[in-house]
Amino acid sequence: MGDVCIIGIGIHPFGRTEGMSGVDQGVFAVREALRDAGLEWKDIQFAYGASEAAGNPDTMVDRLGLTGVQFINVRNGCAAGGSALFSAQMAIKSGECDIGLAVGFDKHPRGAFDAKPSEYNLPEWYGEAGYMVTTQFFANKIMRYMSLNGISRDTLGRVSEKAFRNGAKAPHAWRREPVPIDVILDAPMVSDPYSKFMFCSPAEGGVALILASEKKARELGITPIRLKAATMRTRPPGSFEVFAPSVDVERGGTATNIASRDAFEIAGIGPADVRVAQLQDTEAGAELMHMAENGFCADGEQEKWLAEGWTELNGKLPVNTDGGCLACGEPIGASGLRQVYENVVQLRGEGGERQVPGSPNTAYSHVYGAPGVSAVTILER
Amino acid sequence: MQAIAENLFTDEQPPRLIGGQSKASGRIVFPCPEGDEFEPVALSREGTLWSYTIQRFRPKSPPYQGPEAFEPFSVAYVELPGQVIVEARLTDVAFEDIAIGMKLEFAPMPFEKSTGETVLVPAFRPAAMAEAA
Structure with missing residues (x-):
């Protein structure tokens, strides 16, 4: 098969679109995807x-057409998009x-995500004392990582600088102005060591991907991008996650470690084969830690990678070529699919100003989120 | 002064944090969960700083109950050797003097609620011996 x-x-x-609901933006994306594939809504057999x-x-069937299509809603935190994609590929793999x-x-409200202790099985005092704040976790995680692995704050700044530079070249990005590194480093601190330019914001947006069997793609005369692996995994023991009043002394791996390892195994390739990668960068340090957690470098090597520009568009492994979450913002349901969208654009060679040179043939995407979930895809041309 | 919640601190003076030890696996967590799967256990007074950050903006209310006039505060993780790493404030230390690996001791600190009531929250301060050295 x-x-x-x-x-x-x-x-x-992505960004803020007054007057358009989230569903409106989803419908817009579906119509764009249908046009891109040369198909009509009635051709679609199922949707996640x-x-x-x-x-x-x-509810978007109201707008797209009441064809009786099978349509399943997915709600899986930050891995929602990845879970929709995983489910869609299974429907095709099964032969059904x-x-x-x-x-x-x-479409999220402005400002940090709201969270209540009761939704996370936590006592009320935890929120009263001021700990239901996601940014505290991300900051604590990178502080520990920097201390153990010799990562400087300048390197965090370089990640954000690259994100805004790439975002300026991506028509779908939200933040489309480059920001000088000094401005990034000297901006008001949100949660040390992160300034306001080192965190992404909740945002709006929509992404649609049409999947087909290889046989169907050939019948339609479309040169396909192959989905070689799509994994979604949950956390192992001893991981450090958001809203944790305590952490195990015995440290363990991460959901990303597992999702990545399994995706590489399914695709039958290794990190060195990847030519372009979209890695979850809800904050600057996340991109760095995820470079190592996904196997692209060893812990601590990011300092050299960023200084040498190896993750730039013309580097040996371009990372977050559309500016990632830092430049695009994070509409949770769409964010993981945006990464796959960007990878398809890169593999087709349609990236314009942000196109990775050398006709990349293998692309990798990675999402991580609460409460310790991760989704990875590997695409090949 | 009362603790911010019941069953966080032991009754002794000075107090210790109360964790929960899994009857099945021996793993220790904080705070001690309700139910009968965990046994309350007094946690060590001494630890080392595992990580930290400074909260620079006022968290959203609800659930935050701190004063309207906001002062940045530390949010730290303190490793209690052989037990568990707990989340707590740091006290009696300037932000710029905080360093991962520093020796700490348990010292609950006052937390003024917007209602005017003051309660104690879990906190650690630089260990006395480290100061003397």
């Missing part, structure tokens, strides 16, 4: 839709269907 293929992609620009805060994805859709959208 052949590979599952991505034959159409669509995106609604992801949204955290913008309503039920299946040969053409379908993975769509994700969201």
Whole structure:
């Protein structure tokens, strides 16, 4: 049996769009993806839709057409988009269907994500004392990592600087102005060592991907991008996660370690084969830690990687070529699918100003989120 | 002064944090969960700084109950050797003097609620011996 293929992609620009609901942005993305594939809505046999805060994805059939299509809603935290994609590929792999859709959208209020202790099985005092703040966790995680592995704050600044520089070249990005590194480093601190330019913001946006069996793609005459692996995994013992009043003394691995290892095994390749990568960068340090957690470098080597520009568009492993979450913001349901969208653009050679040189043939995407979930995809041209 | 919640500190003076030890695996967590799967256990007064950050903006209310006039505060993880790493404030130390690996001792600190009531929250301060050295 052949590979599952991505034959159409669509995106609604990320950021803030007054007057458009999350569902509107999802519908926009689906229409773009259909146009891209040269298909009509009636051709779609099934859909998996992801949204955290913008309503039920299946309501979009009102707008797209009441074809009786099978439409399943996915709500899986930060891995929602990755879970929709995983589910869609399984529907095709099973042989039950040969053409379908993975769509994700969201529209979050401004400011940090709201969280209540009771939703996380935590006592009320934990929130009263001021600990229900996601940024504290990310800051603590990188402080420990920097101390153990000799990562400087300048390197965090370089990650953000690259994100905004790449975002300026990506039409779907939110932050489209480069920001000088001094401005990034000297900006007001949110949670040490992170300044306000080192965290992404909740945002809005929509992404749609049309998947097909290899046989169907050939019938349609479309040159497909092959989905060689899609994994979604939860945390092992001893990981450090958001909203943790305590952490095990015996340290363990991460959900990312498992999702990444399994994806490489399924695809039958290793980190050295990857030519472009989109790694979860909800804050600057996340990109650095995820470079190591996904096997692209050893802990501590990021200092040299960033100083040498190895993750730039023309580097040996371009990372977050559209500016990632730092430049695009994070609409949870759409964010993981945006990474796959960007990888398809890069593999097709349609990246314009942000195109990675040398006709990349293998692309990697990675999502991580609360409460310790991760999703990885590997694409090949 | 009362603790911010019941069953966080032991009754002794000076107090210790109360963790929960899993009856099945021996793993220790903080705070001690309700139910009968965990046994309350007094945690060590001495530890080392595992990581930290400074909270620079006022957290959203609810759930935050601190004063309207916001002062940045530390949010740290303190390793209690052989037991567990606990989240707590740091006290009696300037932000710029905080260093991962520093020796700490348990010292609950006052937390003024927006209601005017003051309670104690879990906190650690630089260990006396380290100061003398």
